[in-house]
Amino acid sequence: MSTEKSIRTLESREVYRNHWMRLREDRIERSNGVEGIYSVVDKDDCAVIIPIDGDDVYLIEQFRYTIQERCMEFPQGGWETPDVDAEELARGELREETGLVAETMIRLGMIWIAYGFTKQRQFVYLATGLRFEQTDPDPEEHDLELKKVKIADLEQMLLDGTIEDCSTMAAWGLYRLWKERQA
CATH class of the missing domain: 3.90.79.10 (Nucleoside Triphosphate Pyrophosphohydrolase)
Known part of the structure; x- marks a missing residue:
């Protein structure tokens, strides 16, 4: 399986946090040059x-x-x-x-x-x-x-x-x- 990253993070900011989770919004650039937004919920194991x-x-x-x-x-x-x-x-x-x-x-x-x-x-x-x-x-x-x-x-x-x-x-x-x- 390839480890090549086809999306690069340009900027990241936390938009919400509570005891159970964190929500961040990342400004990204895809390998084809198109920028976008990616929202990620971070939770502990x-x-x-x-x-x-x-x-x-x-x-x-x-x-x-x-x-x-x-x-x-x-x-x-x-x-x-x-x-x-x-x-x-x-x-x-x-x-x-x-x-x-x-x-x-x-x-x-x-x-x-x-x-x-x-x-x-x-x-x-x-x-x-x-x-x-x-x-x-x-x-x-x-x-x-x-x-x-x-x-x-x-x-x-x-x-x-x-x-x-x-x-x-x-x-x-x-x-x-x-x-x-x-x-």
């Missing part, structure tokens, strides 16, 4: 965790304000802290959202979330050897519901559109590829 217990997997159901719907997805999130250790983040998010503690965490990979407009990495972890402790949700996570489903049911939900979260879909794809190569 996050993690998505696949908690598997035998033939079951744990999902979170929560209200997602941006689309005004309750959604099913793997536990995921970030700490709004730069340069956090990815496994520590994954373990923390798992416990925070589900109350689960994993004996084993296996890093399956890393994905960029919607890199057409946002700069945010998401680390994908498989969590096994699970035991329950106490949850510790953020105020924004007041409505989380933990769901334990059969793996076959998870895959049906991915196929029939019950689960539409791209991070959950991508994480499950990485897991299936990883598992296939373990045999």
Whole structure:
């Protein structure tokens, strides 16, 4: 894959910031000489965790304000802290959202979330050897519901559109590829 940059940043300015994100507007020049504007949402790293217990997997159901719907997805999130250790983040998010503690965490990979407009990495972890402790949700996570489903049911939900979260879909794809190569 080429590392050649076909867009050059001429100027950058921050137009908005809050605890979770920063929005910047960059004046750019494309390799064909045409100038333009590119808006970028900068967010700190996050993690998505696949908690598997035998033939079951744990999902979170929560209200997602941006689309005004309750959604099913793997536990995921970030700490709004730069340069956090990815496994520590994954373990923390798992416990925070589900109350689960994993004996084993296996890093399956890393994905960029919607890199057409946002700069945010998401680390994908498989969590096994699970035991329950106490949850510790953020105020924004007041409505989380933990769901334990059969793996076959998870895959049906991915196929029939019950689960539409791209991070959950991508994480499950990485897991299936990883598992296939373990045999």
